[in-house]
Amino acid sequence: MKKGKKTMLGMTWMSYLGSAYGCLKEAGLYAGSIHELFGLTGMGFHFIMHDSLCPSGPTVYNWLEEHFEMLDRIGVYTRQEFVFKNSTTNTFDLAREAAIKSIEESIEAGKPVITWGPTHIAEFGIIYGFDSHDRVFFVEDCMPEDPDPLLYDNLGLSDVPIFYVQYMVDKTDFNYDDSVLNSFKFGLNYWHSRVALSPRYASGKKAYEVIIDALNKSDYDSFGLSYCVNVYADMKINMMKFLDQIAKREKFSFLTPVLVHYQQVVDAFTKAVELAPFKGPLGEYHYSVEAEKEIARLMQEALKNEEKFMMAVEENIQ
Amino acid sequence: MGQLHRIKWVHERLLKKEFPNCKDISQAFEISRRQALRDVDYLRYSLDAPVEYNRSKGGYEYTDSFSLPLYFLRDDEKDRLEYLASQYALIPGKNSMELSNLFQKITGEQKERKEHFQIHTSDFEEIITKAIAYSKKLVICYQKPSNDSEKRIIDPYRLFYRYNQSYLFAFCHERADFRFFLIERIKQLEVSQQSYSFHEDFLENYHLIATSFTRQKKYKAQIFFSLKPHLDRFTEPQWDEKNRILTFSFVNSSNLFRKLINLDTDYPGFTFRILSPQWLAEKIQHKLKTLSSHL
Numbered sequence: 382m383k384k385g386k387k388t389m390l391g392m393t394w395m396s397y398l399g400s401a402y403g404c405l406k407e408a409g410l411y412a413g414s415i416h417e418l419f420g421l422t423g424m425g426f427h428f429i430m431h432d433s434l435c436p437s438g439p440t441v442y443n444w445l446e447e448h449f450e451m452l453d454r455i456g457v458y459t460r461q462e463f464v465f466k467n468s469t470t471n472t473f474d475l476a477r478e479a480a481i482k483s484i485e486e487s488i489e490a491g492k493p494v495i496t497w498g499p500t501h502i503a504e505f506g507i508i509y510g511f512d513s514h515d516r517v518f519f520v521e522d523c524m525p526e527d528p529d530p531l532l533y534d535n536l537g538l539s540d541v542p543i544f545y546v547q548y549m550v551d552k553t554d555f556n557y558d559d560s561v562l563n564s565f566k567f568g569l570n571y572w573h574s575r576v577a578l579s580p581r582y583a584s585g586k587k588a589y590e591v592i593i594d595a596l597n598k599s600d601y602d603s604f605g606l607s608y609c610v611n612v613y614a615d616m617k618i619n620m621m622k623f624l625d626q627i628a629k630r631e632k633f634s635f636l637t638p639v640l641v642h643y644q645q646v647v648d649a650f651t652k653a654v655e656l657a658p659f660k661g662p663l664g665e666y667h668y669s670v671e672a673e674k675e676i677a678r679l680m681q682e683a684l685k686n687e688e689k690f691m692m693a694v695e696e697n698i699q
Numbered sequence: 700m701g702q703l704h705r706i707k708w709v710h711e712r713l714l715k716k717e718f719p720n721c722k723d724i725s726q727a728f729e730i731s732r733r734q735a736l737r738d739v740d741y742l743r744y745s746l747d748a749p750v751e752y753n754r755s756k757g758g759y760e761y762t763d764s765f766s767l768p769l770y771f772l773r774d775d776e777k778d779r780l781e782y783l784a785s786q787y788a789l790i791p792g793k794n795s796m797e798l799s800n801l802f803q804k805i806t807g808e809q810k811e812r813k814e815h816f817q818i819h820t821s822d823f824e825e826i827i828t829k830a831i832a833y834s835k836k837l838v839i840c841y842q843k844p845s846n847d848s849e850k851r852i853i854d855p856y857r858l859f860y861r862y863n864q865s866y867l868f869a870f871c872h873e874r875a876d877f878r879f880f881l882i883e884r885i886k887q888l889e890v891s892q893q894s895y896s897f898h899e900d901f902l903e904n905y906h907l908i909a910t911s912f913t914r915q916k917k918y919k920a921q922i923f924f925s926l927k928p929h930l931d932r933f934t935e936p937q938w939d940e941k942n943r944i945l946t947f948s949f950v951n952s953s954n955l956f957r958k959l960i961n962l963d964t965d966y967p968g969f970t971f972r973i974l975s976p977q978w979l980a981e982k983i984q985h986k987l988k989t990l991s992s993h994l
Binding site: 383466501512514515517519527529530532534535538539540542 | 906907910911913914915916918951952975976977978982
């Protein structure tokens, strides 16, 4: 018998955040907006690019550490399971089998779970229901179509075979201003870190340099360019709303004069999206030399303005 | 001693006008006279040597000047070319026939086919490519990881390369389902005279099986059909004649929905009912309702 209530992802290109938003709302653990979730968790400061601009960039980071800390900032305690399947992994199946019961229990308690690759799309999604007789989980991904359920046997077996589940356990009170501050510190760390999880992935300031370099050399994944620009444009638009909101708080009033820089980052990404529109996974992606030059110029502009904004943040939160 | 060595030996004696005959060759190399005669025929017909039998001398001679080609085929190379000649002969098209004739000409007189011989993996890839182009079924002997070999009849769909190895994505008639085969585990391969047509579930299975190496499982469904459907439209079909229930596997419900509404339903009294899984029955019902609301 089918159990669980259909849970949609929040409307954002960032599949983890969309999934977290959906699960938190359904579990009654978060009442805010999605742009506030971007800001409070710190995910809105993510900016990771592979040197070939491959579309994996936005999801290549330390999931276990960051996802825990992100939801901790909004006072939500989570539990996670992560096993990467490669030719030497012995316990992948055991981990999945053990997780099936935990997922069922979480859903029965009214708490959908975040998972990786519940459908053929290599993105995060939600498991919101199950039918133990048919041995399937009912899932949502970031696409508009109603996906087929996920067989218990296929849990963790997406094209990027990582078994990952994050359970929403409970919530506690948190200090809003402190969480914003922590989020800024996390953002600054990202901005300066230069390298994400692996050497071919750059983060923060360095990620801008990677895009500009790839465009100047005309050597990049054209689908990835469009995908990443769209993901980060959406993220920066959400962050702008969040920054506007918190600049009204006394502790963060220092943001007011520098918001103009962040707005210019948003404007640059919005224009880049017009030059590199997303046409779906099967669309054709070709850019003229002029378009490449213009996107590179826009990224240079965004880099300059985000640098000004982040420096202002750094000066004021120390 | 290989044929190359014998040919060189005969050639040297012919040049020295020693008039060698089949008896001489068979004694020198401890081979049959019939084999010795094949060597002379190879020299004469495959290498176009001006060799004639001189009755008065009781042996062969060159009637004109002749020098051996710079390159000789080893026996295993001849086997390889003969195999290619036989397989290309089964593939339609002028180019295939020309290649078959060329390989046959190079190897000389056609011998009896050997049961076991070493074939290069690249030869299989070449033949498979041709078989795919002309939609020809293949009969293969495939070595399983356990080292046992199995004969399979397959419809070859696509060759692909992953993790430095070549694979073939195909429909396996023994399994009535799609599989990928590691080319280096194919021990024998024959092009069949039979052609195949693309299975309608090709694309979704290709994405599930060949683009992802995680061996994801497919859904299993049971459907009651008042009339027996064409089983070859399904994968892993099992038909229960008594209860008129078809059990089969599928990859996604959208394509299955399209298949179900495209069945020959205009027979009087034709009905079907999805017995399991429950989610599929609900989803198809919902799709049918949505579809009928647009009519």
